[in-house]
Amino acid sequence: MVLSRAGVNEVVEEFTVTAKQVEQAAKYFEMEIASGLKKAPSSLQILKSYLRLPTGKETGEYLALDFGGTNVRALLVQLQGGTYQVVKKVKRPLISEKYDYTSAETKAEELFAFIAKVISEIAEPGKRYQLGHTFSFGTEQSELSDARLISWSKEIRVQGVEGEMVNALLERALSKGGLSGVVPVAILNDTVASALAAAYRNPAADIGSICGTGHNTTYMERRGDFAPMFVNLESGGFNRLPFTRYDVLLDGKSKCPGTQLLEKMVSGKYLGRLLQCVLETAFGIKASYEPDGKDLALILDVQNRKIEAVETLAQKLGAGKSQQAVEGLRLLTQALVTRSARLVAATYIGILRHMDMEAKNGHTVAVDGSLYQKMPGYAQEINRTLAEIIKEEQIKRITVRFEGDGSGIGAAIAAAIAVS
Numbered sequence: 001m002v003l004s005r006a007g008v009n010e011v012v013e014e015f016t017v018t019a020k021q022v023e024q025a026a027k028y029f030e031m032e033i034a035s036g037l038k039k040a041p042s043s044l045q046i047l048k049s050y051l052r053l054p055t056g057k058e059t060g061e062y063l064a065l066d067f068g069g070t071n072v073r074a075l076l077v078q079l080q081g082g083t084y085q086v087v088k089k090v091k092r093p094l095i096s097e098k099y100d101y102t103s104a105e106t107k108a109e110e111l112f113a114f115i116a117k118v119i120s121e122i123a124e125p126g127k128r129y130q131l132g133h134t135f136s137f138g139t140e141q142s143e144l145s146d147a148r149l150i151s152w153s154k155e156i157r158v159q160g161v162e163g164e165m166v167n168a169l170l171e172r173a174l175s176k177g178g179l180s181g182v183v184p185v186a187i188l189n190d191t192v193a194s195a196l197a198a199a200y201r202n203p204a205a206d207i208g209s210i211c212g213t214g215h216n217t218t219y220m221e222r223r224g225d226f227a228p229m230f231v232n233l234e235s236g237g238f239n240r241l242p243f244t245r246y247d248v249l250l251d252g253k254s255k256c257p258g259t260q261l262l263e264k265m266v267s268g269k270y271l272g273r274l275l276q277c278v279l280e281t282a283f284g285i286k287a288s289y290e291p292d293g294k295d296l297a298l299i300l301d302v303q304n305r306k307i308e309a310v311e312t313l314a315q316k317l318g319a320g321k322s323q324q325a326v327e328g329l330r331l332l333t334q335a336l337v338t339r340s341a342r343l344v345a346a347t348y349i350g351i352l353r354h355m356d357m358e359a360k361n362g363h364t365v366a367v368d369g370s371l372y373q374k375m376p377g378y379a380q381e382i383n384r385t386l387a388e389i390i391k392e393e394q395i396k397r398i399t400v401r402f403e404g405d406g407s408g409i410g411a412a413i414a415a416a417i418a419v420s
């Protein structure tokens with residue numbers, strides 16, 4: 001079946017988020033933060049990080065571990081007081097042709113043994129290290145040094161970790177792997193890591209966000225009884241949103257239906273799956289191939305015009321390689337990606353209003369993640385949406401900026417804070 005122009009237009013319309021809807025989502029988001037803070041029912045969580053803004057003077061050498069759901073990264077970082085140097089770094093995927101450390105068949109011990117092995121690639125045996133651990137899932141903390149996993153997201157299902165203390169599992173694996181010199185002293189969410197890395201140089205960076213495989217945001221809560229502290233909102237769970245029938249279908253087929261509803265509309269893990277779902281539901285095109293973020297970026301990359309590669313992809317997706325198919329695919333992908341950026345922007349507006357209604361102070365949102373970094377037009381669409389809703393004299397004080405390597409650097413900063 002072809003991607004008829006009329007059919008494509010109809011779907012694009014379904015995915016369009018109007019300025020009024022952005023405003024509405026922002027308002028609901030702000031309300032959900034307020035409810036969460038009061039411990040009233042909310043689709044957002046207010047998870048304490050036990051971290052506040054760094055001074056920028058933190059120094060020393062730390063090990064950083066970044067466990068995000070796609071890769072495990074270990075870094076040796078030298079903090080130099082506002083600047084840093086990555087001395088060593090290694091990155092290993094959680095899934096390869098030979099193994100899968102994300103599935104329900106994997107046990108906690110196996111996963112953590114793998115993580116310890118990655119750390120051993122850069123840590124010298126017998127040497128003592130303090131380690132900061134960026135663990136990118138919703139966790140409950142009562143101190144900076146350990147965290148209990150509430151539940152997995154991003155389709156990870158490894159047994160025996162939910163409800164457990166994560167750094168305790170890591171410590172056990174490190175000691176079994178002959179690395180008892182490596183001491184985990186801090187654990188933090190990747191959003192918090194991103195904010196810390198940015199705030200190391202710029203104290204206006206009081207919001208951290210990830211637009212990558214998953215999605216989530218943290219902000220510096222200055223008013224709660226525990227304040228000031230970064231709180232992890234687990235904003236991927238936000239659910240007061242204009243859903244389409246495709247969102248409902250995708251959620252129904254996911255491993256944890258009813259959860260992470262914003263994340264399933266906006267993040268890199270799900271956008272390709274959503275496109276596949278649209279092709280099947282609206283156009284009757286069934287393809288076994290699920291496009292990933294890179295594929296979507298290729299479709300939208302009009303500057304490099306890799307027409308042949310896009311045609312091949314269009315064929316793989318069952319749409320054929322005609323000009324109409326390629327153009328239809330581009331319009332559909334654009335609609336999904338634009339919606340993602342607009343909904344994310346709406347959540348930033350909700351947070352900014354909660355923090356500082358009139359935007360009297362400057363705020364920087366530090367964003368990390370492949371979607372934000374690599375999807376053509378994504379960062380621009382976030383800025384465009386903010387400018388559409390926020391008053392002109394206020395938007396001048398708000399910056400959204402890419403913070404690459406935030407997870408590793410933030411983990412090192414958290415470790416430095418922990419031992420200071």
Ligand code: BGC
Pocket residue numbers: 068136137138153154189190191210212213214215216217234236263
């Ligand atoms: C997790 C968050 C994380 C985000 C980005 C979500 O699936 O629940 O904790 O910050 O992904 O990695």
